[in-house]
Amino acid sequence: MDGVDTDWRSGAIVNPSIAEAESAIKRKIGSSIVVVAGSCSAEYEGRGSSSSTEGDKLLIVKPDGAVIVHGPKGFRPLNWQPSTSHIEISETGGEMLLKFVRRKPRETLLLRCRDVWFVAWIDSPEEGAYWMYLSEEDLREAIVRHPEELLGEKIRFYVKEKRTPAGRADIYGVDGQGRLAIVEVKRIRADERAVRQLEGYVREYSKNAAVRGILAAPDISEKARILLESLGLEFRRIDLKKAYKLVKRSKPKSVLDYLDST
Amino acid sequence: MDGVDTDWRSGAIVNPSIAEAESAIKRKIGSSIVVVAGSCSAEYEGRGSSSSTEGDKLLIVKPDGAVIVHGPKGFRPLNWQPSTSHIEISETGGEMLLKFVRRKPRETLLLRCRDVWFVAWIDSPEEGAYWMYLSEEDLREAIVRHPEELLGEKIRFYVKEKRTPAGRADIYGVDGQGRLAIVEVKRIRADERAVRQLEGYVREYSKNAAVRGILAAPDISEKARILLESLGLEFRRIDLKKAYKLVKRSKPKSVLDYLDST
């Protein structure tokens, strides 16, 4: 074995024996991000079932119990476990067995490693602040605040995310003619599901009065458009860049607030 | 620096200087799975936008151009790139910059690393065979082949995934009384969306004749059940274990075929 182990916040051992790998993993798991590379097979049994024969695998175990197994290709893991309630590490017949169990839903992931190429770790990893912008919530906010710019007409919105028996619609308002307008917002191209959802909300209210159903999205699929028109609903194309500028201008403090708190 | 570099199929250098890290990454990228741990910030701009401030990150770059950035928590990566068309590695002001560009859609991922904890790699990684079973397709197949065992009645199915203007229903058949039966299959607990979908397909056909709409799933949410009953649709609880046994028994060769071909 050719090993390196230090007092630093991270370390690695290269080409360890199975026993050495096992000991290092046991010592580091729970408090560190542990990365194990080796020639392993994997079996998963839970909501579905999967199996992979021996091949090079990269295993990542995080302090919060997240487990990720990557193969040589693709960005999606072969197997994973969002949170693991129980971990067993053992050795049998020159193989290292790693068993990750999750309860609710009951799932088990079993790794069987014949060779370990390296074990590496980062102790007590620190998280950076993270944010995304122009979320669907931001877009809703932009439409509520700037209906004329984004929808092309004046609508006074008086409630966001109103509940109805059929579910929850995005925003409700009153248009220039005093009619109720129900607006379903999508940050991405609207599909048939969005139309059906909107239809459900509109139907709920149209029992009592005439109601406009408006689908606001940057784009709409052809099938969704046909369905929407056949149901007497309206589509408003949203300019995301415009919305982004409006949100940025109207509440730039949201990001600053976040930065200040970190 | 405390480094290890060998002739083996894998290796690692621990606590390298920025220059050493850069050189190792440049040498290994493309042919190896490269794992880099360090204190980095990341910015993504493309279909969405995200930003994370300095913190411990784990970067994985695979030979096929897949890039994955993990933080200390959760099973989902902070950032990723399914395939990268262009990679730039450089050094500025004591920081290592890693820029990953993807074309179509145009996306860029920029990592800025102030410290590198380790760089590790697996050369020419080998893939094992992989398969999954009891997918939704398997379940559909099981219902088509064994309607009596799984739905509790004889239905002769004559087409799978028929297209309708409202979309695509799972399976269509004729029941004992000669009525058209449209079956929507869900491998997991059915929700309101599933009911709405089924309703759409049924409505499409009920213009011409009486049609039964059957939702087949291992479970159904309470709200979905209420909606389903109010729409005059039916629910059939599916025993997944029974379905699994039926599929395994009826076509065990699928797995064997796969094994033979590897």
Add this chain to the structure above:
DNA sequence: TCATATATGTCGCAC
């Protein structure tokens, strides 16, 4: 805890 809705969703398949 359950239910709902989003996602840089991704993936696979039909057109």
Add this chain to the structure above:
DNA sequence: GTGCGACGTATATGA
């Protein structure tokens, strides 16, 4: 390539 629905979807949020 686009369109569309499934996914071991995971994840956040509200009831």
